[in-house]
Amino acid sequence: MRALVLAAGYATRLYPLTLDRPKALLEVGGKPMLDRVVERLRPMGLEGVVVVTNAKFTPHFERWAAGQDDVTVVNDGTTSNDDRLGAIGDIGFVLDELGIDEELVVVAGDNLFGADVTGLVAYGREVDAPVIAVHDVGDLALMHEYNQIEVDEDGRIVFFEEKPSAARTTLSGVALYYYPRQALPLVKQYLEEGNNPDQPGRLVEWLYPRTPFYTWLLPGEWYDIGSAETLAEADSIFSQNRDR
Numbered sequence: 001m002r003a004l005v006l007a008a009g010y011a012t013r014l015y016p017l018t019l020d021r022p023k024a025l026l027e028v029g030g031k032p033m034l035d036r037v038v039e040r041l042r043p044m045g046l047e048g049v050v051v052v053t054n055a056k057f058t059p060h061f062e063r064w065a066a067g068q069d070d071v072t073v074v075n076d077g078t079t080s081n082d083d084r085l086g087a088i089g090d091i092g093f094v095l096d097e098l099g100i101d102e103e104l105v106v107v108a109g110d111n112l113f114g115a116d117v118t119g120l121v122a123y124g125r126e127v128d129a130p131v132i133a134v135h136d137v138g139d140l141a142l143m144h145e146y147n148q149i150e151v152d153e154d155g156r157i158v159f160f161e162e163k164p165s166a167a168r169t170t171l172s173g174v175a176l177y178y179y180p181r182q183a184l185p186l187v188k189q190y191l192e193e194g195n196n197p198d199q200p201g202r203l204v205e206w207l208y209p210r211t212p213f214y215t216w217l218l219p220g221e222w223y224d225i226g227s228a229e230t231l232a233e234a235d236s237i238f239s240q241n242r243d244r
Contacts, residue, residue, distance in 0.1 A: 001079060001102060001122070003041045005034065005051045005079045006200070007109035010081045013227055022057040024109035025064060025081040026231065027236025033225065034237070036125035038071075039112050044105060044121045050098065051109070052090045056106065059176050065193070074098070086198030087175075090128070092191045095184060104184065106200065108224075112234055115220025117176065124178030129212040132157075132204055135222055143167030147201045155215045157208040163199050173215070174222055175200055183211065209230065 011023035024034040058075040065071040081085035124131040223234040
């Protein structure tokens, strides 16, 4: 099993902080975000961690990865927000570039977790199917900013919608996924059919009617660093305990 960290975006909403520095390497609580992401991934028993980025920021990630023998940095060849491949496009690019044919955990490089997330893999192997981590937003009025997920009694997705205008549930998926080996060809099929290559949730929306797709309730806190405000909030919280 390998983990894939999505870090090929240009984070224009965080300018000027990210004009010359990738978002995943901004510090939160005294550490680059990516350090915190990888710390949560390694206990899963991985054979390696792949970080996919763009041509502009590849040197930054290569310097960060120096001396970490289990980390591979992949350059997707894009140079700006205009020619980016999108999150799903980058997953497909890495599958082809590295010839990956094994279990895969996918996570966004700007998602931070306050608790252990190894249970995702254990559950994915139990159901032998794709799994997305979920949390309860707690307020229907906020759901237009997220995605909404409805599940059956077994936790299998029966409805998924990105950024709903009239949400019926506050259960939402986060950018942390488990894909068993047999699901990977479906990622390629999704892209070959010309579907939206951005927003990894779009892939879930396409997959769940075609193959069983389950949910795993995320323990503890979760932070999606998308703005200066959320960056400052996470930095404040993680700074309170530098060892968390």
